[in-house]
Amino acid sequence: MSSSAEENYIKAIFTIAERTGKGASTTAIAAQLSTKASSVTDMVKRLNEKGLVDHRPYHGVTLTDQGTRIATQIIRKHRLWETFLVNHLHYKWDEVHELAEQLEHIDSDDLHDRLDKFMDHPKFDPHGDPIPDKEGRIVDMAGAVPLAEVPKDTLVHIVGVKDSSPAFLKLLDGLGLKLGTQLTVNRRFEFGNSVEVSSRFRSGLLLQEEVSLQLIVKPL
Amino acid sequence: MSSSAEENYIKAIFTIAERTGKGASTTAIAAQLSTKASSVTDMVKRLNEKGLVDHRPYHGVTLTDQGTRIATQIIRKHRLWETFLVNHLHYKWDEVHELAEQLEHIDSDDLHDRLDKFMDHPKFDPHGDPIPDKEGRIVDMAGAVPLAEVPKDTLVHIVGVKDSSPAFLKLLDGLGLKLGTQLTVNRRFEFGNSVEVSSRFRSGLLLQEEVSLQLIVKPL
């Protein structure tokens, strides 16, 4: 029903709305997809005619219920494939995004249900992002907060990353940080709003706000 | 480098050449892809400009070495995915073709090498067709012949099917025949060039030439 191009727009609109809490502007969509604003205008018109988006110029594009359903299914497929690639084909967590961007467009609900079952219904992908179930429900990550907001002397463990770019993930690898790693905030510094944390393997690790805002943790 | 559409043409040309031993005519390609001859002319021109095919009008389109390499890689991907779908996601052998047609266009040699490794380098897909290795080498099926050509009182086992259509595969399921099934030709009849075979579970099974030509077996 939807082409890959359409699906990419729908996903972009969804993630922009999620990130900003507002409708996605023409310009924002263009930036997200590395395309031009005029192309976005074109596509938004098409998606609107298909009943997948609403558009109030200068106030953003929002997904209709139907559009939202499509978006969550694409995200489900994306995260299922990422999980498969990491857990079964032994890719590293910073290597799977591009591949999943291709695989997410495979058109078969049944295939993805089977993949889900094959992996025993994983709840989170390799970056800690929740995998929507086949009805589109997403478990909510109650209690999860950026490391930057954690008070001194709290024991937490890493449950996700806000930034899944290869660069950031490789940085974490280099610091010996991965999902599940337990951390305690030892000290908090005014300067650069940085925190000093200790893990079992490394203590006195100083993290700038730039990092600690992207690291999602949960108290233990 | 190649679009899905181009890949489909290349694959079609390859399989027609394999089936007929000759270059693929414009008409044959059109039939294979359920498209029109004029569309084929268009695409053949493009593929020719890319150096993937040669074309002598009225004598058929043939793949260049480069085109052949692409074709075998697509077939490799197709058969790897079919194997994955059947062996790991528990699809039936008549259900996987369409899905593999989508998955075969995923652009990543590495992914398919890993998939190959994950499955322990399978040599044949669920229909008994050989899976090219990453250099494009295909194991040759020495000694494999259509059941129709097997002399009386020979013990054979099924190693492949020439026709992988769901209809034919379901027929085989209905007859209790699958890859590996051992058969003996009890009798051969003039009429319809049919053969009577026995398996461990069923004896006196009469097969028309239409079926026995499609069943590839190997003497034991």
Added chain:
DNA sequence: CTAATTGTTTAGGCTCGCCTAATTATGGAT
């Protein structure tokens, strides 16, 4: 050898998805 049939290409047109350049509309600052 010619004619008829079949195969192939050409011409022109369509949609999708993208582009650039030019234009218009708007929200926000003054």
Added chain:
DNA sequence: ATCCATAATTAGGCGAGCCTAAACAATTAG
């Protein structure tokens, strides 16, 4: 309330891939 920077749209065009209808070429049958 007006003006401006920014956002958005329009207009026109392009390539890929497909189509129909018409023209044309070649194989093969007579």
